Amino acid sequence: MKVRIMRGAHEIGGSCVELDAGGSRIVLDVGKPLWAGWNDTVPLPPVPGLADGDDPSLAGVVISHSHFDHYGLLPQVDSRVPLYIGREAAAVIGASAFFSPAGLHLDPTGYLVDREPFRLGAFTITPYLVDHSAFDAYALLVEGEGRHLFYTGDIRGHGRKASLFDRLLGDPPRPVDVMLCEGTHLRPADDDHADEPPRTEDDVELSLAQRMSDADGAVVVVSSAQNIDRLVTVYRACKRAGRTLVTDLYTATVAHSTGRATIPQPGFPGFQVYVPNRQRVLVKESGEFSRLDLIDGCRVFPEELAAAPGAFTLLMPSSAIPELVRSKVLDGGVVAWSLWPGYLEDAGGMRLPESLERECIPLVIDHVSGHAPVADLQRLATALNPGRLVPIHTEASDRYGEFFDSAEIHADGEWWEV
Template identity: 45%
Template sequence: MRARIHRGTREIGGTAVELEAEGRRLLLDFGLPLATTSHAPVLLPEVPGLTAPEPSLLGVVLSHGHRDHWGLLGHMASRPPLFMGAGTERILAAASFFIPDVPALKAAAHLQDNRPLSIAPFTITPHLVDHSAFDAYALTVDAGGRRLFYSGDIRSHGRKGALFELLVGQPPSGIDVMLMEGSSLGRLDEEARFPTEAEIEVELAEVIRRTPGMVLVAASAQNIDRVVTIFRAAKRNGRTLVVDLYAAEMLHATAKGRVPQTSWPDVALFMPWHQRLKVKKTDRFDLIERHKAGRLFPRDLATHPERYVTLFRASLLDDLMKAECLNGAHAVWSQWAGYLQEEKTAALVATLKAQGIGFEVIHTSGHASVPDLKRLAAAIAPRVMVPIHTFEADRFPSLFENVVVRRDGEWWEV
């Protein structure tokens, strides 16, 4: 088996790994680079089978549903088979109604935890992992008598941290090459750790307790762990979690009974004008129908804003301001702080502050700390480790054993 990393040896995001065995090839992830702007041309890696069908390209295996791992799929002229978790498929399909450039991807087969999937000559064994994306997997790939382990994006401090402990406690054996993400290198001191989701819950609960009005929490609706955290923090204070139709559909797409849903008495739907208009234009009233039991209207929010914690995004602000429900409100940024440097986000924060709304950051990473990466590397004990999904590949040799730093586009033997 041969491998080459098309993107990721020197950057976070845009991950694309090509494997070859017996003249046939497989891609692990096919992501959009984080630095790509909406108007910039998209350059596809030089992989045969992207611009026209090529029988040797057997398909693309997606580790999870973050754009930097699937975002180039929509730019391919050909349509090779896709393999992903069923939850990932449902969430992306639901998101495609709301976000124009999100494709409703269809899987040729679904990844399932510890169930080998044959894509001859490759055998893929998925390992369900803790990450800020729902239904995320690390992957073991067997082909040509060699074994490759791809960490995907992974952590131990989320609500599924037990999965990390299970992987460390019962790792795949005989790994020849490990592709390990290093997102936290350069972002966190080598001995430091990230806050757990449980600790984030405590912080949010305290903010909610001391806020006299509505609490606005800006977080990704696809970060199901965080939505659960916000819900639990709200419930600690006897408040209702308010979500818009997009977030309601993300929660519904998990198909998990333990994930908050609008059918629960302490979860409610509020539809901003732009979502109401979209539903009307597309005649998708079925979406409202399944969430109508807990629907709120502007007068409800204005009458008792202190009863609510709202999963917030910029597109909600005009509707909330028109509802006159933001007196005594407080806002929490609960996603990557780097977004605060972007022009649109900075303008949003400025508007909130101009309205007299307090603002603070409460967040934790979707990626493993260095100590946890060390634990994972020691458990897998690969013959060779190759850095991926990192800006700090040159630091790997000082932290881990048997490191070989590769270049983007370079073929090498596993």
């Protein structure tokens, strides 16, 4: 079995890996690089048959999880190429399409199921459900010509599904000849963003609950609508603090799309929905008013929120904050940034800290990464005991040797034997 990393050997985002065995090929992930804007066109990696669907040796594409830097180039992949992804991951991506350029309506050939091997060309693929900030995310064990490659995808062990990481450590696949290992938190030596201190989703829950107890006014948590783990965290914090959770329509729609009755969504006690102006306009202009049926009976309006702000915690996109300020919902309140803090530093985000300061609204950060710290990656490598460990999804591949015994670096585009 041969493999080449098409993108990701030296960067975070845009991951794409091609494998070749027994006369057939498969592709793991076709991400859009993080440096590309929504409107930038990025060519597909030059994998034969990917763009035109004309090469029968290409048996299919497998998407590890529902983050744009892992599936964002799918619209350029020919629809005849078989596609595999988690069922709920596909549902989340589909539910996002109305609200975000990141969304897509997919028509998968088959779905990934935890620890259920399936054949694709000359390969046998076993998905392993993992803990990550994307819902329904998988690591992938790929067997071809008797060799075994384990692709971590994006992975962590400190989220709401931390038990999946422990299960992988306790019952790892064997043997693993190559572990293709993400290294988001391996940082270049001159990087001043040090590895973050170990913190879990449970820590974020407790911290947010404390902020809700301390604040007189509303608490607005800014997060991603697709981060279901964080939704659960905020809902649990609300329960602790005796507050009602108010999400936007996008978050409510995504939560509902999972089809999971255990995920907080409209109909849950203490769950209401406010439709921010931008989403209200989207519904009006599309004429898709049935989208509001979902929030029948739990929709809430700014006057109600402003009348008793201390009773509510809002989980909202940052774009909704100005209208919440204008309608006095945030008087006496606090904004908790629950995304990667780097997003606060970019040009668009810089205006948020300044405008909140002008309004005397405190801005705090309550976040934990979707990726494992280096120590957890080491624990995983010890458990899997791979013959070789190859970096991907990292800006510090040259540092893997400091942390892993069997590190071996391969550049983008280079074929090598598993």
